[in-house]
Amino acid sequence: MRLRELPFPDPGDPDVRSGLRFLVWLGRRQLGGQIASLLWGLVWMLPIGFMPIPLGMAVQAVIDRDSGRLMWAGVLLLGLGVLLALGDSMIHRAAVTNWISSAVRIQQLLARKAAELGSVLTRRVAAGEVVAVSTGDVEKIAWFVEAFSRCTAAFVTAFAVVGAIVLYSPELGLLVALALPVVALAPLPLLPRATKRADEQREKAGKATELASDTVAGLRVLRGIGGEELFLERYRSASQEVRRAAVRSARMWALISAAQVVLPGLLLIGVVWHGASLARAGTISVGELVTVYGGVSFLLFPLRHFSEIAMAYSFSKPSAARAARVLALSRSSEGVAGAAGSAGAAGSAVDGSASGDLTDPGSGLLAPAGMLTAVVCGDPDEAGRMADRLGGHPPEPDGRPSAELGGVALDGLTLAQARRLVLVQDKDPVLLSGTLAELLDVPSSGAVGAKEALEAAQCGDVLAALAQASVDDSGDPMRTRITERGRSLSGGQRQRLALARSLVADPQVLVLDEPTSAVDSHTEARIATGLREVRQGRTTVVFSSSPLLLDRADRVVFVAGGEVAAVGRHRELLRGHPHYRAVVTREAEDANAAAEPVEREESA
Structure with a gap:
């Protein structure tokens, strides 16, 4: 895998049954990179591990005054040095490639899932959790994938060096072979506690991030009610909790790091003490002692890799589990496999030319084809949930089925197929940064032009403001740049531009x-007229309680308690349905009654 090939054309279909299976899947997807990292790791570590052999030969050659052996020791040192330099540069290249490739693959999977779920994602997973998974968790997972092959090379090299020491000097080699596993495994009992503290820190950091995001998003409202200091104090308290959790986590990791230094140091002292005694007794030569000492000193290097892979796994496994939970979410409660059985019925919808009535089985809503249907909900939150279902997303946690278009369940289609048929504009649409022309350059049928859509959405004053803010002499509003999320525009201007963008798309x-x-x-009255004209012959559903929009709708549906309570024209419902009148006219005495479930009435 080469970095120039990123991003991946297809990041793959991950195994999200568990965090461990997700890690295994990632490793298999990068098998070539893992093998390259392993081989270059061996080229890098084996020369380091066997460097003490020519050093011992050189020391003994000097003692014995053997110039020939000293020359061969120098040649061997030179050869190992060349391999070491080559391996060092290439293992770094392979490791970085593996890390970046893993991180990019996970980011692409998360981005694809976010695009698939849309606004439903943050209803199933907290926004702070999503941010934490896409940042910190991605780094931890990529760390383990990158470290695995490198640590495998360290294990193979350590095994080879210990075997060589045992063969070279059995008296010291057996001591090293027995003590090394104890030294390597001693810090492991501390890892679960350290991981738990790290997870606590991450959880608190995610909550603090979510609180900060909510505060920034509602800053204008907070300033209006004088609530900045209250939320600032809440964030200050949350950040202090994160700091305390970080300190507790750091203390545990410091203890593990200390154990990783002290225990190998004690092993090295023991080997030198015992080796010096053997050398004084004449059991081994000085050259053998130098060789064994160098070999044991090298073993401290792979020991750090063993500790690293243990830490990486402890961190990455819960991170992988969290990422797998997000990636396991689906548009359909039954998943893609469950929807496969409706493939035949969905055949007419695949090409994007499906037609028919739009229905919501969960509430009983019917939006006849080619008509403008207005929906009034007694519960404002219910409108958002219904809009999600009409877009093909089953809500949580009630699990009601998604909408059907011409008898075809939308959540049984792929996301691309569903989007060619139905477009949902959220209550708070987002305007991306760019020029107005780029904003309106969206996939469309071509039947509605930008000028027609802007006129229908009553964007005349917006165009005038953009033309005045034009950075060139053309005064062309289409070339004027809109700031991120349209922050330079008022709320009403953002809404109208978003409506114009939806009208240009001209979905079924x-x-x-x-x-x-x-x-x-x-302006609302003129928008209602323009919307009706532009969408003539197209199916349109508007969630609103505005009498101006409701009066121009072909059909008005009143939903109370999550179910259709009445259907008719706006004026008919005003006269004959008190609950509907309470919602539309904001009558205080009937407001509580409007939120209560009512019996379904016959359609008008």
Whole structure:
């Protein structure tokens, strides 16, 4: 794998049954990189491990005044040095490639899942958790994938060096062979506790991140009610909890690091003490003592790799489990496999030319094909859940089925197929940075132009403001750059530009959630007229309680308690349905009654 090939054309279909299976899947996907890292690791570590042999030969040659052996020792040292330099450079290249490739693959998988789930993702997983998984957890998982082959090379090299020491000097080699496993495994009992403390730190950091995100998103409202100091104090308290958890975690890792230094040091002291006694007794030569000492000194190097892989696994396994939980989420409660049985029925929808009524079995909503249907919900949160279902996403936690278009379940289609049929504009649409022309350059049928969509969305004042803010002399608003999330525009201007973008897309079915909540009544009336004209003959569903929009709808559906309670024209429902009237006119005496479940009524 070469970095120039990133990002991957297809990151693959991960095994998300558990964190361990996800790690194994990642390793198998990068098998070539793992083998390259292992081989270059051996080229790097074996010369280091066997460097004491020519050093011992040289020392003994000097003692024996054997110039020939000294020359051969120098040649061997030179050859090992060349291999060491080559292996050192190549193992670094292979390790970095493995790390970056793993991180990019996971990021692509998470991005694909976020695009698939849309707004439903943050309803199933906390926003702070998503941020933590896509940042810190990705690094930990990639660390383990990168370290695995390198640590395997260290294990093979250590085994070879210990075997060589045993053959070279059995008296010292047996001591090393018996003591080395004890020294390597001694810190392992401390790892679970250290990992637990690290997870506590990560959890608190995720909560602090989520609190900070919510505070920044609602900063304007907080300033309006004077709540900045309250939320600042909450974040200060959360950050202090993160600091205390980090200190507790650092103390445990410091203890493990100390054990990794003290225990190998004691082994080295013991070997030198015993070897010096053997040398004084004439059992071994000085050259043998130097060789064994050098070999044991080298073993301290792979011991650090053993500790590293243990730490990497302890960190990466829970991180992989969290990533697997996010990647295991699906648009359909039954998953892709469960939807495969409806492939035949979905055949007409695959090419994006499906037509028919849009229905929501969970609530009983019916939006006839080619008509403008307005939906009024007694519970504002229910409108968002219904909009998600109409877009092909089953909500959590009630698990109601997604919507059907012409009898085809939308969550049984692939995301691309569903998006060609149904477009859902959220209550708080996002405008990406770029020019207005780039904003409106979206996949579309070509039937609705940018000018027509902007006129229908009543964006005249927005165009004038953009033209005035143009950085060149053309004064062309289409070339004016819009800042990130449209922060330079008012809420109403952002809503109208988002509506224009949805109208340009001209989907078979358009679902709008409160598209005019931030505009004045005069503009809202003109938008309602423009929306009806542009979407003539297309299926449109608008979630709103605005009388101006409701009065221009072909059909109004009132939903209470999660189910359709009444269907008719706006004026008919105002006269004949008190719960509907309470929601639309905001009558205080009937507001509580409007939120209660009511019996379904016959369609008007």
